[in-house]
Amino acid sequence: AAPSPLQAGSRGSTAPGRGKMAAGLGRYFCTAGRGLEAFVEREVRARLGATEVACVPGKVFFSTEAKLDELRELRSGERLFLRLQKQPPLAVSRGRGKMLHEIKRLVTEEPKSWLDVVSIWRNLRGCQGKKDVSQENRLPPKRKSEEETKTATKRQKTEQVRETGSEDCQAEAGESCAEPERESDQNCGTESKTSLEDPPKSSGVEPVANEQLGFSFRVSCRCSGAIAKIFTSQEIGRAIGIALMKQFGWRADLRNPDLEIFVHLNDIHSVVGIPLFRLPLANREYIKTAGLRSTVAWAMASLAEIRAGAFVLDPMCGLGTILLEAAKEWTEAYYWGADLSDSQLEGADVNIRTAGLMDKIELLKASVKALPFPSESFDAVIADIPFGKKFKITKDIQLLPDLLQEMERVLRVGGTIVLLLSQDLHQHMDGITKCAASDSSVAVPDGTGGTATAEVLDVDGNSSSSVNGVEEAFVSSRQTLFGSLVPGGVYGVSLGKTDAFIHQYRKICTAGNG
Numbered sequence: 001a002a003p004s005p006l007q008a009g010s011r012g013s014t015a016p017g018r019g020k021m022a023a024g025l026g027r028y029f030c031t032a033g034r035g036l037e038a039f040v041e042r043e044v045r046a047r048l049g050a051t052e053v054a055c056v057p058g059k060v061f062f063s064t065e066a067k068l069d070e071l072r073e074l075r076s077g078e079r080l081f082l083r084l085q086k087q088p089p090l091a092v093s094r095g096r097g098k099m100l101h102e103i104k105r106l107v108t109e110e111p112k113s114w115l116d117v118v119s120i121w122r123n124l125r126g127c128q129g130k131k132d133v134s135q136e137n138r139l140p141p142k143r144k145s146e147e148e149t150k151t152a153t154k155r156q157k158t159e160q161v162r163e164t165g166s167e168d169c170q171a172e173a174g175e176s177c178a179e180p181e182r183e184s185d186q187n188c189g190t191e192s193k194t195s196l197e198d199p200p201k202s203s204g205v206e207p208v209a210n211e212q213l214g215f216s217f218r219v220s221c222r223c224s225g226a227i228a229k230i231f232t233s234q235e236i237g238r239a240i241g242i243a244l245m246k247q248f249g250w251r252a253d254l255r256n257p258d259l260e261i262f263v264h265l266n267d268i269h270s271v272v273g274i275p276l277f278r279l280p281l282a283n284r285e286y287i288k289t290a291g292l293r294s295t296v297a298w299a300m301a302s303l304a305e306i307r308a309g310a311f312v313l314d315p316m317c318g319l320g321t322i323l324l325e326a327a328k329e330w331t332e333a334y335y336w337g338a339d340l341s342d343s344q345l346e347g348a349d350v351n352i353r354t355a356g357l358m359d360k361i362e363l364l365k366a367s368v369k370a371l372p373f374p375s376e377s378f379d380a381v382i383a384d385i386p387f388g389k390k391f392k393i394t395k396d397i398q399l400l401p402d403l404l405q406e407m408e409r410v411l412r413v414g415g416t417i418v419l420l421l422s423q424d425l426h427q428h429m430d431g432i433t434k435c436a437a438s439d440s441s442v443a444v445p446d447g448t449g450g451t452a453t454a455e456v457l458d459v460d461g462n463s464s465s466s467v468n469g470v471e472e473a474f475v476s477s478r479q480t481l482f483g484s485l486v487p488g489g490v491y492g493v494s495l496g497k498t499d500a501f502i503h504q505y506r507k508i509c510t511a512g513n514g
Contacts, residue, residue, distance in 0.1 A: 035493035081273030216253035225267035286355035291319035320348030387422035
């Protein structure tokens with residue numbers, strides 16, 4: 001099994017729920033990039049003391065008494081929501097009217113539970129009436145002209161689409177990600193404003209909690225699967241928006257709502273929630289120039305088994321994202337980054353200074369093929385092997401064994417190597433491992449009287465084999481690689497438009513002495 005993402009020395013070691021402003025037990029769900037669900041699950045258990053943890057593709061559901069600041073510390077997830085509803089998928093029928101009624105029941109069936117969750121949200125945010133409007137959502141200053149205000153609002157919405165679009169696409173492929181959601185907001189808002197001006201008289205529904213008439217909202221809706229063939233996101237968002245106004249007397253406000261209602265309907269479940277933060281958790285304030293997605297970088301660092309006093313190397317550091325994620329989390333270790341690109345090193349230096357980690361991370365210009373370090377200098381080596389448009393080694397894929405062997409040289413016995421590989425490099429590494437396994441006859445003890453095995457997960461976090469969750473290539477790889485490296489696991493992850501694989505290795509002896 002993969003090691004726990006949190007090790008000694010992590011800043012997440014404080015028990016959740018202690019101190020001031022504990023919000024009581026809340027039900028949440030966190031969206032995750034494909035393949036990272038298992039990392040989110042382990043992190044919420046370790047960092048937040050979460051219970052009732054359940055995973056589905058793209059989401060992790062859990063309960064916790066953690067405070068807002070503790071919830072904000074989650075590093076492997078994309079966006080975090082207070083859970084309003086989680087139900088089985090809506091039954092698809094021929095009658096659109098009947099289905100719309102079922103959609104509205106997400107709001108009307110348990111109105112008290114909605115108000116209870118909103119109360120938890122207010123307590124978490126320290127909200128009091130209209131004063132609870134987040135600083136993140138404030139309108140441009142009134143002194144601006146009307147034209148400037150409209151331009152600024154449009155720019156803000158565009159930026160928000162860009163910020164949330166990538167994580168939504170990662171969370172569940174094939175869905176209508178950013179633009180349809182925003183269109184849904186617009187349509188729901190238009191209908192809501194009309195309804196407010198001329199409220200329906202025939203509904204016969206008495207609003208619950210009339211004291212909240214001043215409470216404003218907007219709906220973001222996303223649907224996929226069978227229901228998406230019947231309704232658009234706009235239609236669903238409009239139906240739920242009208243139901244909220246009838247049930248609670250809330251009013252729609254697209255520009256500056258008190259809260260946003262997130263609705264996601266697919267073939268797995270019907271989920272409704274309130275986002276706790278406007279920006280995704282994956283948006284790190286300490287990263288000035290983004291490189292590798294921060295959630296993937298954190299996941300890689302979590303597999304490196306970093307402990308207090310450890311020496312950690314990223315020999316192809318690029319903009320330093322992996323080093324930043326590791327140094328922010330495992331603060332009592334020491335970090336080095338090497339790269340041949342001056343521009344990448346300059347960008348990494350800016351990021352490190354922005355994060356205030358100059359005393360923790362050392363940068364140098366060097367080639368991964370000839371690292372200027374003595375043998376067995378580091379406790380962990382973590383690397384994103386370049387395969388993008390600007391930096392890549394796929395044209396000379398045969399370099400991979402040489403790179404890995406040099407990383408193995410500088411790694412101490414007992415240390416860990418973690419690599420991020422493209423599909424092509426992953427397949428090439430598979431071939432290297434098979435050759436190493438067939439050439440070696442040394443079984444590797446796992447400390448329990450058995451032999452070590454590798455866990456292989458696909459991009460959806462599922463086992464790629466029915467035989468003990470281990471891929472055939474790695475069953476035979478109980479043998480060592482280069483005479484010293486034991487495969488520890490392979491994790492398929494999504495980088496948005498492409499898939500990649502995290503490989504983990506552990507050094508059990510000095511090369512040549514296996």
